[in-house]
Amino acid sequence: MASQSPNKVSLPVIKRLPKYYRYISDMHKNGIVKISSSELAHMMGTTASQVRQDLNCFGGFGQQGIGYHVDVLLSEISKLLFSERTLDAVLIGTGRLGRAISGYLSSEARGYHLMAAFDKSPAEIGREILPGVIVRDVAELSDFCKEHQPDVAVLCIPRSGAQAVAPTLVEAGVKGYWNFSHYDLSVEYDDITVENVHLGDSLMSLGYLMRNDH
Amino acid sequence: MASQSPNKVSLPVIKRLPKYYRYISDMHKNGIVKISSSELAHMMGTTASQVRQDLNCFGGFGQQGIGYHVDVLLSEISKLLFSERTLDAVLIGTGRLGRAISGYLSSEARGYHLMAAFDKSPAEIGREILPGVIVRDVAELSDFCKEHQPDVAVLCIPRSGAQAVAPTLVEAGVKGYWNFSHYDLSVEYDDITVENVHLGDSLMSLGYLMRNDH
Numbered sequence: 001m002a003s004q005s006p007n008k009v010s011l012p013v014i015k016r017l018p019k020y021y022r023y024i025s026d027m028h029k030n031g032i033v034k035i036s037s038s039e040l041a042h043m044m045g046t047t048a049s050q051v052r053q054d055l056n057c058f059g060g061f062g063q064q065g066i067g068y069h070v071d072v073l074l075s076e077i078s079k080l081l082f083s084e085r086t087l088d089a090v091l092i093g094t095g096r097l098g099r100a101i102s103g104y105l106s107s108e109a110r111g112y113h114l115m116a117a118f119d120k121s122p123a124e125i126g127r128e129i130l131p132g133v134i135v136r137d138v139a140e141l142s143d144f145c146k147e148h149q150p151d152v153a154v155l156c157i158p159r160s161g162a163q164a165v166a167p168t169l170v171e172a173g174v175k176g177y178w179n180f181s182h183y184d185l186s187v188e189y190d191d192i193t194v195e196n197v198h199l200g201d202s203l204m205s206l207g208y209l210m211r212n213d214h
Numbered sequence: 215m216a217s218q219s220p221n222k223v224s225l226p227v228i229k230r231l232p233k234y235y236r237y238i239s240d241m242h243k244n245g246i247v248k249i250s251s252s253e254l255a256h257m258m259g260t261t262a263s264q265v266r267q268d269l270n271c272f273g274g275f276g277q278q279g280i281g282y283h284v285d286v287l288l289s290e291i292s293k294l295l296f297s298e299r300t301l302d303a304v305l306i307g308t309g310r311l312g313r314a315i316s317g318y319l320s321s322e323a324r325g326y327h328l329m330a331a332f333d334k335s336p337a338e339i340g341r342e343i344l345p346g347v348i349v350r351d352v353a354e355l356s357d358f359c360k361e362h363q364p365d366v367a368v369l370c371i372p373r374s375g376a377q378a379v380a381p382t383l384v385e386a387g388v389k390g391y392w393n394f395s396h397y398d399l400s401v402e403y404d405d406i407t408v409e410n411v412h413l414g415d416s417l418m419s420l421g422y423l424m425r426n427d428h
Binding site for chain 1: 223228229231232233235236259294295296297299301310311313314315317318319322323325326365366389390391392396401407409410411412413414415416417418419420421422423424425426
């Protein structure tokens with residue numbers, strides 16, 4: 001388990017771990033029992049030495065000349081990624097994107113529990129966004145966070161809204177941010193963990209590539 | 215304009231272009247008239263020489279010792295990213311995520327036009343997902359694409375669905391993919407442009423970082 005590993009794993013390796021998880025889950029579903037580092041590398045578009053290095057960071061799991069047992073890999077990587085501790089999340093912003101993300105969190109995201117959702121619009125407040133999750137007034141956010149200590153805030157609001165709500169969340173001790181706004185929290189706040197999702201950026205890049213025949 | 219530039223711009227630069235666009239749009243909104251490469255670099259968390267190199271790929275726009283005029287930068291980068299040509303898009307999958315993305319495409323994404331939406335569920339077919347956009351049966355997808363020649367397909371379906379629908383889209387000549395499924399189209403098909411959005415990956419990375427006190 002990660003808590004027993006002596007060294008911190010580098011960020012690029014951590015960022016690749018979900019991809020390993022997806023590929024190895026698929027292999028497991030398809031009944032593949034063993035895989036070599038070069039086969040895994042080929043599927044993932046990387047090199048065998050990269051694969052070996054990456055998996056070594058987490059304690060290895062493989063044997064030279066034999067490769068990796070898919071079930072062992074899957075269970076070790078699952079332990080790393082999900083562990084026993086569920087992360088409590090609050091959603092800020094229950095517009096179109098917020099609703100979609102709440103559904104994603106409750107149905108597809110392993111290891112997270114959506115505790116509450118907040119919005120400032122009177123039309124949203126009081127609505128049931130998920131079974132048992134009623135949208136609250138964002139004015140209650142500070143008290144709620146102090147009382148329930150969520151681990152993660154999911155920001156599905158515009159940049160200005162995110163900027164306004166960030167001090168409340170940070171002061172209340174929320175450490176993790178899944179950030180769909182374009183407000184860059186990590187510039188202003190230390191000691192928090194932020195994953196930015198810039199939906200628009202990928203769409204702009206795609207547009208550029210399409211129009212310029214790349 | 216990009217079509218006049220003699221050399222192809224490298225992919226990492228293209229990927230950074232939307233970020234320049236976001237920061238420079240903000241400066242423009244905030245009334246900032248001029249900016250040096252080092253100020254811009256500081257805001258964006260990069261180096262001045264990186265900024266100069268990146269902007270040089272697109273023809274420069276700056277003057278030594280004077281810096282960049284924000285309005286010129288914004289208009290040149292906007293031309294690069296959006297140009298005059300609107301990209302016609304079709305949405306495949308009108309579940310929670312698809313609905314959110316359709317709203318995003320119609321309200322926030324510049325340079326795209328959602329022509330049509332498709333789903334296989336009888337409960338979805340015939341529903342109006344956006345004003346004037348009725349969800350069609352995915353069985354009509356091939357004929358529709360051959361007739362209307364969309365530029366981009368937005369895949370908001372699970373991996374298996376994406377794998378099933380990809381040959382139809384590629385054969386019909388659709389060249390661009392905004393891919394929320396975990397099916398890696400670019401492995402199987404050449405001569406297409408794919409932007410993958412792996413929502414789950416960022417959530418898994420966040421979880422790992424949170425649980426391991428990074």
